[in-house]
Amino acid sequence: xxxxxxxxxxxxxxxxxxxxxxxxxxxxxxxxxxxxxxxxxxxxxxxxxxxxxxxxxxxxxxxxxxxxxxxxxxxxxxxxxxxxxxxxxxxxxxxxxxxxxxxxxxxxxxxxxxxxxxxxxxxxxxxxxxxxxxxxxxxxxxxxxxxxxxxxxxxxxxxxxxxxxxxxxxxxxxxxxxxxxxxxxxxxxxxxxxxxxxxxxxxxxxxxxxxxxxxxxxxxxxxxxxxxxxxxxxxxxxxxxxxxxxxxxxxxxxxxxxxxxxxxxxxxxxxxxxxxxxxxxxxxxxxxxxxxxxxxxxxxxxxxxxxxxxxxxxxxxxxxxxxxxx
Amino acid sequence: xxxxxxxxxxxxxxxxxxxxxxxxxxxxxxxxxxxxxxxxxxxxxxxxxxxxxxxxxxxxxxxxxxxxxxxxxxxxxxxxxxxxxxxxxxxxxxxxxxxxxxxxxxxxxxxxxxxxxxxxxxxxxxxxxxxxxxxxxxxxxxxxxxxxxxxxxxxxxxxxxxxxxxxxxxxxxxxxxxxxxxxxxxxxxxxxxxxxxxxxxxxxxxxxxxxxxxxxxxxxxxxxxxxxxxxxxxxxxxxxxxxxxxxxxxxxxxxxxxxxxxxxxxxxxxxxxxxxxxxxxxxxxxxxxxxxxxxxxxxxxxxxxxxxxxxxxxxxxxxxxxxxxxxxxxxxxxxxxxxxxxxxxxxxxxxxxxxxxxxxxxxxxxxxxxxxxxxxxxxxxxxxxxxxxxxxxxxxxxxxxxxxxxxxxxxxxxxxxxxxxxxxxxxxxxxxxxxxxxxxxxxxxxxxxxxxxxxxxxxxxxxxxxxxxxxxxxxxxxxxxxxxxxxxxxxxxxxxxxxxxxxxxxxxxxxxxxxxxxxxxxxxxxxxxxxxx
Numbered sequence: 038x039x040x041x042x043x044x045x046x047x048x049x050x051x052x053x054x055x056x057x058x059x060x061x062x063x064x065x066x067x068x069x070x071x072x073x074x075x076x077x078x079x080x081x082x083x084x085x086x087x088x089x090x091x092x093x094x095x096x097x098x099x100x101x102x103x104x105x106x107x108x109x110x111x112x113x114x115x116x117x118x119x120x121x122x123x124x125x126x127x128x129x130x131x132x133x134x135x136x137x138x139x140x141x142x143x144x145x146x147x148x149x150x151x152x153x154x155x156x157x158x159x160x161x162x163x164x165x166x167x168x169x170x171x172x173x174x175x176x177x178x179x180x181x182x183x184x185x186x187x188x189x190x191x192x193x194x195x196x197x198x199x200x201x202x203x204x205x206x207x208x209x210x211x212x213x214x215x216x217x218x219x220x221x222x223x224x225x226x227x228x229x230x231x232x233x234x235x236x237x238x239x240x241x242x243x244x245x246x247x248x249x250x251x252x253x254x255x256x257x258x259x260x261x262x263x264x265x266x267x268x269x270x271x272x273x274x275x276x277x278x279x280x281x282x283x284x285x286x287x288x289x290x291x292x293x294x295x296x297x298x299x300x301x302x303x304x305x306x307x308x309x310x311x312x313x314x315x316x317x318x319x320x321x322x323x324x325x326x327x328x329x330x331x332x333x334x335x336x337x338x339x340x341x342x343x344x345x346x347x348x349x350x351x352x353x354x355x356x357x358x359x360x361x362x363x
Numbered sequence: 364x365x366x367x368x369x370x371x372x373x374x375x376x377x378x379x380x381x382x383x384x385x386x387x388x389x390x391x392x393x394x395x396x397x398x399x400x401x402x403x404x405x406x407x408x409x410x411x412x413x414x415x416x417x418x419x420x421x422x423x424x425x426x427x428x429x430x431x432x433x434x435x436x437x438x439x440x441x442x443x444x445x446x447x448x449x450x451x452x453x454x455x456x457x458x459x460x461x462x463x464x465x466x467x468x469x470x471x472x473x474x475x476x477x478x479x480x481x482x483x484x485x486x487x488x489x490x491x492x493x494x495x496x497x498x499x500x501x502x503x504x505x506x507x508x509x510x511x512x513x514x515x516x517x518x519x520x521x522x523x524x525x526x527x528x529x530x531x532x533x534x535x536x537x538x539x540x541x542x543x544x545x546x547x548x549x550x551x552x553x554x555x556x557x558x559x560x561x562x563x564x565x566x567x568x569x570x571x572x573x574x575x576x577x578x579x580x581x582x583x584x585x586x587x588x589x590x591x592x593x594x595x596x597x598x599x600x601x602x603x604x605x606x607x608x609x610x611x612x613x614x615x616x617x618x619x620x621x622x623x624x625x626x627x628x629x630x631x632x633x634x635x636x637x638x639x640x641x642x643x644x645x646x647x648x649x650x651x652x653x654x655x656x657x658x659x660x661x662x663x664x665x666x667x668x669x670x671x672x673x674x675x676x677x678x679x680x681x682x683x684x685x686x687x688x689x690x691x692x693x694x695x696x697x698x699x700x701x702x703x704x705x706x707x708x709x710x711x712x713x714x715x716x717x718x719x720x721x722x723x724x725x726x727x728x729x730x731x732x733x734x735x736x737x738x739x740x741x742x743x744x745x746x747x748x749x750x751x752x753x754x755x756x757x758x759x760x761x762x763x764x765x766x767x768x769x770x771x772x773x774x775x776x777x778x779x780x781x782x783x784x785x786x787x788x789x790x791x792x793x794x795x796x797x798x799x800x801x802x803x804x805x806x807x808x809x810x811x812x813x814x815x816x817x818x819x820x821x822x823x824x825x826x827x828x829x830x831x832x833x834x835x836x837x838x839x840x841x842x843x844x845x846x847x848x849x850x851x852x853x854x855x856x857x858x859x860x861x862x863x864x865x866x867x868x869x870x871x872x873x874x875x876x877x878x879x880x881x882x883x884x885x886x887x888x889x890x891x892x893x894x895x896x
Contacts, residue, residue: 072772076780080771081409084814085417085493086548089780095548123410124569125549135570186599193605205606211572211593212400309597311570323410324772 041352048348052341056334061106063333067326068102074122074324096122109330118334119327123319128331131316136335138208139305139312143297145228146236151290154240155283158247162282163274165252174248177241185300189234189307196230203230206309231308235300239293243286250282257281284354291347295340393876395588399894401875404603404615405594408569413553414535415487418494420644420792423532423886424616425573425594429470430537430558433461433480434530436643436795436882442527443881445888446475446536446559450527456520456837461513467582469538470563480513481505482539487547493815494533494799498525520835522842528796531643531883561587561890570596581890588893604628607870613894614871614878616885621744622683625868633873638685640884641866644792645694648677648686648749650860651778651787655820658733659785663722665857668786669708670715671760672753677863681748686865691850692801694793694864702847705854707861715760724761732761735785738778741771745865746788753788779814791815793864797846802830805853821858 072080075092086092093099112119118128161173180188197205204210204227215223254260255278263277302314313332320329405425411417414426433447447461467475484505488495501521506514515526536559541552556564561583562575573594577587595612597603597619604620606612608631620628629636650668652659659665674688687695691705724732735757739750747768754764764786769777778787794800803809807822829852833845869885871878874895881887 070773071769072774072776072780074772076775077772078410079779079814080775081407081419081421082411082417083419083493084779084816085419085491086411087491089812089814125410131569190599190601190605193602197611198605198608201609205609205611206597206599206602207595208571211574211595212402212591307599307602309571309595309599309602311568311596315570315598322770322772 041349044348044352045345048341048345052338055341056337057110059333059337060109060330063329064102064106064109064326067321067324067329070321070324072324073098074326077322077324078122105326109327113334118331121320121325121328121331123323123325123328128327131328132313132331132335135312135316138310139298139301139314140339142228142231142235142301142304142310142312143294145232146239146297147290147294149232149236150239150243150293151286154243155247155286157240158244158282158286159251159274159279161244162248162251162278165248165255170248173244177244180237180241181245183238184303185234185238186303186307188237189230189304192230192234193307203227206230206307208310231304231310234307235297235304238300239290239297242293243290246289247279247282247286250285251278254278254282284351287347287350287354291344291350294343298336298340393895395876395891395893396896397588397893398590400591400593401589401614401889401892401894402593402595402612404597404606404612404619405573406597406600406603406615406617406619408596411548411553412556412573413537413550415483415537416491416548416553418492418533418535418794420617420886423883425575426535426556426558427560427886428562428575428592428889429556429560429564430535431560431888432531433534433536434527435887436531438881442530446480447530450523452523452526452837456522456835457517459515459517459521459523459526461515463511463513464582465511467559468580469541469559470557470578471538471541473538473540474510475536475538475559476510477505477507477513478510479536479539481507482543483535483537484513484515486542487537488533491548492533494529494794497803498529498533498799520837522798522835522837522839524839524842525796525798529794529799532794532886533799561888562589562592565591572596583890586890587888588891589889592889604870607631607634607872610872613875614869616867616869618685618867620868620870622685622868625683625870628870635871635873635878637869637871637879638866640869640879640881642696643795643882644886645696645864645866646790646792647689647692647694647861648745648863648865649789649791650753650862651784651789652819652857652859653782653785654858655782656735656785658722658724658735661722662856663718664724665860666708667715667718667722667760668757668762669857669860670711670718671756671762672860672862673710673756674707674862675710677749677752678865681745681752682863682865685868686863689861689864692804692853692859692861693797693846693850696864697793697795697797700797700843700846702850705850707854708857712759719760719762726761730761731763734763734765736767737764737786737788738767738769738774738784739788740778740790741769741774742790746790749862750788753786775814779818780812782818782820789859797849798830798834802833802849804859805849806830819858821856823852823856823858826852826856 074096075089121128121131124131157173161170164170193205196203208227210223260277263273302318305312305314317332320332407421409422412422412426414422414430431445433445434442435445437443446464448464449462450459452459463477469475489499489502501518502515503518504516538557541557542550554567561578561581563578565576566574575592577590600619600621603615604624625636628634652665654660678686678688690707693701695701719732726732737750740746750766754766757764777783791800803816805826806817807827809816829845829848833842836842836845869878876893876895877891
């Protein structure tokens with residue numbers, strides 16, 4: 038297991054410059070955007086709440102970018118992310134409030150992508166070129182091409198309006214006090230459509246990559262060997278073809294964690310879910326540097342962690358990785 | 364393309380037909396039912412929902428149910444008392460005496476008195492509020508001889524008519540005991556509101572909802588009918604339309620359902636589309652002009668731009684018939700102040716071309732006379748669409764308008780902070796009196812950094828003189844005459860061009876009653892709104 042430990046340590050050390058770069062980039066981009074927090078505030082309030090000069094002084098918008106970055110870094114080391122202008126609260130509190138929702142949504146979408154994508158991918162790759170494969174592959178291609186927000190609205194129109202089976206959006210039913218099991222079921226029902234909207238594209242992605250891997254593997258020697266041994270077709274598909282093809286799918290899913298965060302902005306907007314995606318949008322539109330840096334840091338931590346988990350999984354699955362190091 | 368025309372009469376007929384068709388139709392003699400929670404879509408989450416500081420419709424939409432003004436607009440004109448029961452001005456125009464309602468308590472149980480009104484006026488409206496900073500500039504003191512009397516003292520004569528017109532939107536009263544001695548701008552009560560209104564603020568879950576509960580001690584005995592109101596945060600407008608259809612929300616206001624979807628949603632059984640209840644919040648579509656730009660400093664060029672605009676196309680195609688063409692800076696809705704004789708420059712491309720030739724800007728290669736930067740405001744889909752239209756309209760007269768799109772913060776900086784624009788599309792709200800929301804667009808000498816005022820570098824001594832005279836003219840007839848002059852000068856100089864005025868649409872389930880029954884309905888108290896079983 039020391040291979041895994043070595044990977045863990047090198048990755049964590051390597052992650053520090055990555056995180057710093059992401060935060061600096063987020064900060065720089067926001068600084069280059071025209072307008073500051075006061076302009077954003079006036080746009081919202083029609084110029085109420087005091088004079089521009091007072092507000093800028095009150096919100097500490099003076100000073101150079103370098104000073105602010107150093108202050109932010111110092112705060113992070115002390116476990117503080119600073120004060121959000123938009124929310125008028127500590128950034129960390131706001132993030133901790135929103136993080137669980139997004140994590141849950143993404144975990145569900147990833148699980149959907151892995152399980153459903155895996156099963157359908159094997160179904161398609163079991164007999165490449167067959168009718169089942171053609172239907173699945175075409176559907177996957179279409180799903181891959183549909184933008185998230187449109188898929189979300191389509192799902193709403195079909196499953197919430199045309200056939201009113203599921204809630205249109207939000208996290209819970211409002212106006213009806215729920216407890217215990219009915220509360221949990223209500224929450225679960227609210228997560229179905231957003232999970233589908235976020236995850237279906239990735240289902241298609243993993244289906245296609247698994248199928249492609251299997252098509253490759255069918256031609257490999259060990260498959261012929263397995264057949265020669267007279268193994269039943271089912272176990273040939275499973276053990277000789279699908280398992281080796283699973284590796285790249287795991288890698289792919291892990292790499293999607295970052296893009297999925299981007300997709301969650303759109304999905305959270307369509308489904309009115311208060312998560313990290315919406316928070317990032319609020320930070321940018323409100324020109325709230327502390328909040329944006331906090332969101333960037335948390336999000337990149339999440340992506341680094343996801344990639345790390347994938348690597349550790351690969352270590353388990355593939356004995357060749359990390360063995361080269363003495 | 365089938366066009367969807369909204370006319371009130373048609374809606375009234377549709378309503379009547381509906382009432383005839385359903386046994387539980389909304390009939391005048393129906394007895395209101397007590398109970399039920401109304402779920403409303405909110406498409407934004409203002410970070411400060413204190414209406415005494417931020418006088419904007421996005422704030423009133425939620426806060427007006429909790430915090431009340433001194434008076435509200437009445438259907439057909441005039442004002443209905445809320446926290447004030449009567450008011451009168453002195454002959455010299457320097458004092459206005461308000462008699463206040465007795466037996467009113469704040470939601471925390473403390474009594475409402477004249478001290479609250481005095482504190483709100485001097486410390487909040489005058490110092491912090493967007494419109495109040497101009498309106499109450501001359502307010503020197505508020506005397507409180509007893510708990511039910513507040514006497515406003517002005518340094519200069521102030522028209523009673525002006526203050527009356529300001530009552531609904533600009534006089535939300537805050538509890539002195541909650542704000543006194545605190546930093547008013549950052550007081551937590553700016554989100555956890557404390558008021559005297561029919562509903563109490565119960566809970567705010569950021570990104571999810573605002574929840575209001577019935578105030579059992581409301582001064583209007585027996586009201587409100589509803590047990591509560593939940594404003595559900597829904598940032599996506601397509602989702603709002605879907606949620607209405609699925610009956611997961613019962614109401615959305617301010618055209619949150621896109622105009623293009625109205626024709627479809629009006630046909631959904633159990634859903635009604637209501638155009639009433641917005642006259643008091645008329646929005647104006649304007650072309651904002653940087654009068655310092657060389658080409659635009661010539662009034663002939665500005666007039667040519669006005670002639671290039673087909674207002675009928677704007678009202679019928681961009682607003683799908685929900686807007687009227689403006690005849691000047693004061694909307695037609697204000698029958699007291701609007702000059703019906705006034706005519707806006709008509710749509711006339713030939714005239715526009717002639718004016719531009721005359722101004723010395725011949726068409727060069729490619730038929731272009733000169734180029735301008737055009738910044739459409741991102742606030743409404745209509746402001747952006749009008750930007751696209753204006754670009755084409757100007758193309759026809761040889762002006763090349765380059766569209767620059769910004770988000771709200773970027774747009775505010777470019778137009779209102781830096782004045783780094785040539786043309787922009789704006790959408791000011793008319794707040795019932797030219798002196799509240801309109802003259803600031805024409806007056807010179809407004810300090811830099813005050814947004815949504817004269818960002819146009821327009822300076823005219825004649826205009827400033829009329830505005831100053833009207834500001835302290837207490838005789839209503841003379842005041843109206845001065846504003847006639849104001850409109851004439853505005854239409855002659857055209858420092859900015861008023862194109863259209865528009866209001867909004869409410870989409871509600873049939874079960875919601877008493878919708879749109881005053882000119883500021885969406886931004887008023889909802890004490891009489893109720894839900895049919």
